[in-house]
Amino acid sequence: MDNLLQLIVSGLATGGIYALAAIGFALLWQTSQTVNFAQGEFVMIPAFFILAAMKYLSLPFWAAALLALVISLLVLGVAFKRAVVDPLLHSGFVPLVIATLGLSLFMKEGVKIFYSAEPQPFPAFDAAAKVSVFGAAVSMQSVVVLGVAVATVLALQLFVARTRTGRCMQATAQNPMVARLLGVQVDRMIQLTFLINAGLVTIASILVTPIYYASYNNGETLGMAAFIAAIVGGFNQIRGAIFGGFLLGIIDNLSAAYISAAYRSVLPLLLLVLVILFRPQGILGRVEERVL
Amino acid sequence: MNARLTRNNLVLLAIVAALLIAPLGMRSYSLNVVSTWAVMSVAAIGLNVTLGFAGQVSMAQGAFVGIGAYTVGILTAMEWPFLPCLAVAILLCLALGWIVGYPALRVRSHYLVFVTLAFTTLAYLVFRNEEWLTGGTNGIPDIPRPEMFGISFESDLAYCYFCLLNLAWVSAAVMWLVNSPWGLAFLALRENPVKAQALGVDTRRYTLVAFALGSALGGIAGTLYAPLVAYIDDNAFTLNLSLNLMLMVMVGGSGRLIGPYLGALVVVVLPELLRIAGDYYLMGYGALIVLLMIFCPSGLAGLPETLRARRGATP
Numbered sequence: 001m002d003n004l005l006q007l008i009v010s011g012l013a014t015g016g017i018y019a020l021a022a023i024g025f026a027l028l029w030q031t032s033q034t035v036n037f038a039q040g041e042f043v044m045i046p047a048f049f050i051l052a053a054m055k056y057l058s059l060p061f062w063a064a065a066l067l068a069l070v071i072s073l074l075v076l077g078v079a080f081k082r083a084v085v086d087p088l089l090h091s092g093f094v095p096l097v098i099a100t101l102g103l104s105l106f107m108k109e110g111v112k113i114f115y116s117a118e119p120q121p122f123p124a125f126d127a128a129a130k131v132s133v134f135g136a137a138v139s140m141q142s143v144v145v146l147g148v149a150v151a152t153v154l155a156l157q158l159f160v161a162r163t164r165t166g167r168c169m170q171a172t173a174q175n176p177m178v179a180r181l182l183g184v185q186v187d188r189m190i191q192l193t194f195l196i197n198a199g200l201v202t203i204a205s206i207l208v209t210p211i212y213y214a215s216y217n218n219g220e221t222l223g224m225a226a227f228i229a230a231i232v233g234g235f236n237q238i239r240g241a242i243f244g245g246f247l248l249g250i251i252d253n254l255s256a257a258y259i260s261a262a263y264r265s266v267l268p269l270l271l272l273v274l275v276i277l278f279r280p281q282g283i284l285g286r287v288e289e290r291v292l
Numbered sequence: 293m294n295a296r297l298t299r300n301n302l303v304l305l306a307i308v309a310a311l312l313i314a315p316l317g318m319r320s321y322s323l324n325v326v327s328t329w330a331v332m333s334v335a336a337i338g339l340n341v342t343l344g345f346a347g348q349v350s351m352a353q354g355a356f357v358g359i360g361a362y363t364v365g366i367l368t369a370m371e372w373p374f375l376p377c378l379a380v381a382i383l384l385c386l387a388l389g390w391i392v393g394y395p396a397l398r399v400r401s402h403y404l405v406f407v408t409l410a411f412t413t414l415a416y417l418v419f420r421n422e423e424w425l426t427g428g429t430n431g432i433p434d435i436p437r438p439e440m441f442g443i444s445f446e447s448d449l450a451y452c453y454f455c456l457l458n459l460a461w462v463s464a465a466v467m468w469l470v471n472s473p474w475g476l477a478f479l480a481l482r483e484n485p486v487k488a489q490a491l492g493v494d495t496r497r498y499t500l501v502a503f504a505l506g507s508a509l510g511g512i513a514g515t516l517y518a519p520l521v522a523y524i525d526d527n528a529f530t531l532n533l534s535l536n537l538m539l540m541v542m543v544g545g546s547g548r549l550i551g552p553y554l555g556a557l558v559v560v561v562l563p564e565l566l567r568i569a570g571d572y573y574l575m576g577y578g579a580l581i582v583l584l585m586i587f588c589p590s591g592l593a594g595l596p597e598t599l600r601a602r603r604g605a606t607p
Contacts, residue, residue: 035405084582091589094349097405098542101535102581109575231406266417269410276403277395 006138007253013142014211015249016149020204021226022233022241023156024197029235030173031193034085037097038104039201040223046072046205047214048111051120061123069202077198081191104219111216124210145207152203153242156196160238169193225252228272234282243284315452323448324520329560330455331516334462336540336552338509343538344547345470346502347482348396352408353537355415356385356507358529360514362419365432365524374438374515381511389507393500412534420526431525435518445519455516462509467549469505478502482547510537543584545593554592 021043028034036042049068053059059067084103088096130137160166171179172189180186204222212218225248233244248268255267275282315323339353363381368374395407419426426432437445438454445454469475477498480488489495518524536559544555562580566573588598 084586087586088589091585094343094542094546095585095589097349098539099582099585101539102578102585104578106575106578106582109572109578113571113575227406231403263417263421266414269413273395273407273410276407277398280398280403 003257007257008250009138009146010142011250011253012246013145013149013249014252015229015246016146016153017204017208017245018222018225018229018248019242019245020149020152020200020207021222022229022245023153023238024200025226026230026235026238026241027173027193028197029230031169031176031190032081032085032089033093034089035093035097035100036197037100037223038107038219039226040219040221041104041107042076042197042201042219043204043208043222043226044214044216044219045076045107045111046202047122047209047218048115050206051122051214052115054123065202065206068205069199072198072202073195075198076201077195078191080198081194085194104223108216108219115216117216119213119215122209122214141210145211148203148207152200156200157238165189165192225268228268231282232271232275234284237282237284240282240284244282247283311456315449315456318449318452320448323452325561325564327448327452327455327520329556330452330459331513331520332537332540332560333459333553333556334516335510335513335537336544336556337462337466338506338513339537339541340506340544340546340548340552341466341469341478341509342502342506343541344551345475345482346478346499346506348393348499348502349404350392350408350503350506351405351531351534351538352392352411352415353506353510354529354531354533354535355412356389356510357514357517357533357537358415358419359385359388360511361518361524361529362426362432362514363511364515364518365435366425368436368519369432374440374519378512378515381515382508385507385511385514386504389504389510390500392507393503396499396503397496409531409534412531416526416530419529426526429526431523432518433523435522435524437519437522451520455520458512458516462512466509470549474498474501539581541591543581543591545591548591548593551591551593558592 021039024042025036025039028036046068049071050061050064053064053067054061057064057067080103084099085096088099124141131140131143132138158166160170168179168184169189169192171182171184172186173193176186179189208222209218226245229244229248230241231244232247233242234240248271251267251271252264255264259267311326315326318326335353335357338356339350342348342350342353360381363384364374364377367377367380392408392411396404420428422428423430437451439445443450445451470478477488477493480491480493481495481498481502485495517528521528540552540555540559542555543558544551544553563573563577566576569576584592588595590598
């Protein structure tokens with residue numbers, strides 16, 4: 001029982017990270033129909049910005065993290081949209097998929113060449129410390145990760161639901177044409193979602209990298225998890241992506257413990273296929289009423 | 293128009309002649325590059341049927357190449373000759389392709405990408421874990437090259453011609469298919485499924501047929517691939533292969549007959565050429581893909597038109 005609880009808490013922690021990546025993924029889709037196949041690499045790379053800033057500029061961790069956030073916002077938020085997404089938006093769905101795939105290869109190989117092919121240790125909060133949750137010993141790290149992820153998600157929800165800009169963003173996601181007619185600056189809102197995505201992946205990167213170490217191929221599993229979480233939960237809802245992320249995290253941890261390790265990665269995929277076949281709008285999603 | 297057609301025919305003739313003569317003067321390394329190009333072209337032609345002509349996005353083509361390759365690997369180890377292996381691979385991939393097509397009846401575009409992606413991952417895990425059948429991570433060694441009608445295709449040169457021969461019949465068959473009523477039905481399916489259905493095209497059936505045929509061509513590519521490299525293991529058929537095949541179709545020009553050949557040329561040969569850049573080659577390759585998609589989203593086959601349109605726009 002303790003063991004189960006432990007698995008669930010660490011599953012929730014992993015799930016929180018998945019959720020952050022999945023929310024960004026879903027946001028890009030909602031506002032600009034961008035399916036970002038480089039999302040996993042987007043989560044991988046801020047950790048290397050931090051490592052590089054600490055190594056070459058000898059900055060302390062917090063300053064390096066801030067610098068990494070700024071770089072991520074500029075590169076993954078602004079440059080990605082202007083240079084890759086904007087020119088491709090009008091050529092349809094598949095060219096953009098291929099371009100983001102190319103981009104993911106570029107980022108992976110770039111990190112491998114310019115930083116290192118070996119996994120790098122990454123500064124973490126005190127990982128060895130344990131806290132007791134309902135009698136089960138849970139690592140401090142899981143608790144911190146879960147706390148930060150939940151706080152980020154809550155802040156984002158508040159922003160989207162309670163502020164004027166947030167609601168304009170929602171309007172853009174639901175129907176860009178009507179939003180434009182009502183005076184929403186649609187282009188600016190789309191840019192904003194790309195910036196939010198860049199922020200989310202930076203936070204996810206800082207949370208996940210101490211667990212897996214910083215490695216150029218971290219993005220492969222993370223990207224896949226983000227896609228599955230976003231689709232399973234519901235592509236057109238932020239809370240769908242959150243739910244999907246946590247669900248996937250728990251399934252991941254439980255299946256690793258209780259089902260054969262060899263076919264561990266099949267379970268999320270099976271869930272994905274079932275959801276797509278029987279509830280394509282996602283578990284929490286609504287049928288898209290949007291007319292393009 | 294007529295003069296153009298003959299010019300195109302002449303170019304085609306020249307290319308075919310070059311493909312027939314050039315291998316004679318090649319060393320083993322170049323022969324293998326040409327054979328790989330031919331094999332990947334077959335797989336890309338298959339994906340071009342599914343994606344380019346029928347408009348169904350599939351990330352499962354690499355899995356079918358794997359299924360074809362493992363079919364040959366397993367059956368030749370049981371002393372089967374090549375042709376029956378090929379037949380089994382084709383039938384198996386037809387059937388599995390038909391099944392993978394079912395989700396396409398319910399969902400399109402990005403959802404279909406993920407369903408087919410899941411199939412590829414599942415196939416990879418079976419290759420990796422079912423040791424009794426596939427040899428697991430040890431793979432299957434010593435896959436023999438075929439011997440048919442008293443001719444042995446053992447040498448690199450002979451096998452290169454064997455691959456080109458297969459590419460030729462596949463090309464002819466697909467050219468015929470595209471101009472047949474089936475091909476027209478595929479185009480209708482891609483351009484406007486609702487209208488197609490209203491006009492009496494059985495979209496359900498043609499979607500499944502498009503998947504099955506494309507997958508079968510993937511299987512054929514697999515049966516050629518296994519004897520070419522003589523050793524297969526799970527790592528050859530990861531998601532990367534499916535992505536690469538998708539890349540070939542898009543880079544070459546999706547929905548164009550010439551596209552897969554050009555795309556396979558870029559994806560197979562370009563990395564070999566970029567090797568002079570040493571460690572940077574994969575990175576440069578990734579960047580090139582992004583640039584190519586930005587500046588020429590309709591692929592290399594569409595490049596002349598894109599250029600003409602651009603020149604027309606800014607005289």
